[in-house]
């Protein structure tokens with residue numbers, strides 16, 4: 001017995017030494033790999049940044065006050081009234097008459113209509129309030145992804161943790177399904193994207209998409225993920241082909257997948273249960 005434990009200790013030391021030399025290699029290489037990756041990303045980002053965002057006024061979420069992005073004039077209070085501001089100005093800046101981006105009234109409209117549908121579906125319940133927060137976050141992610149092809153972690157990750165927290169109380173699903181949903185959502189899409197990349201030699205999806213599906217998994221539970229992926233990819237294919245056809249763009253034009261994931265996730269949060277019910281009734285009578 002004593003001899004066995006000595007053998008075990010010696011083997012453990014030898015094995016750990018090998019692991020140690022592997023760790024020292026990682027300590028050396030991981031930062032270099034990351035720094036090179038960041039350097040490449042920074043270089044490609046900087047050229048775009050110089051044209052688009054540099055030389056603008058100092059900005060945070062609160063300051064400066066709302067202004068026309070074209071002539072920089074600070075807006076009057078009535079220009080800021082949601083939806084009506086746009087209608088009063090007939091879709092043009094009151095100072096320089098540049099057209100106001102259609103996204104302003106569209107976002108305002110969506111921010112009002114989605115909670116209304118949530119209310120019709122859930123009534124005045126806790127689930128309704130959570131589904132409002134979910135809807136507003138998805139609107140934000142959708143528009144940022146459409147315009148800039150990024151889905152900021154600053155929105156996705158807090159929403160992922162929040163989804164897990166509220167499902168501790170079985171709000172939309174049980175906590176096991178929520179945790180598995182977050183893990184499978186991220187890894188599933190990551191795996192799919194890697195295989196896609198190996199086959200086509202093209203980067204098809206961004207990490208923002210993986211994290212968004214992880215967030216949806218945390219809110220909905222893993223059981224709904226296949227449906228979310230199926231719905232979003234079918235929609236993405238149909239609308240993507242339509243856009244290519246109408247705008248006559250090249251088929252390698254970058255294409256935001258986040259909005260389709262967000263739309264499918266929202267449909268499932270609201271109507272996942274009735275849809276599954278209907279599906280089972282249809283096939284199992």
Ligand SMILES: [Zn+2]
Pocket residue numbers: 068069070071072073093094095096097098
């Ligand atoms: Zn203006």
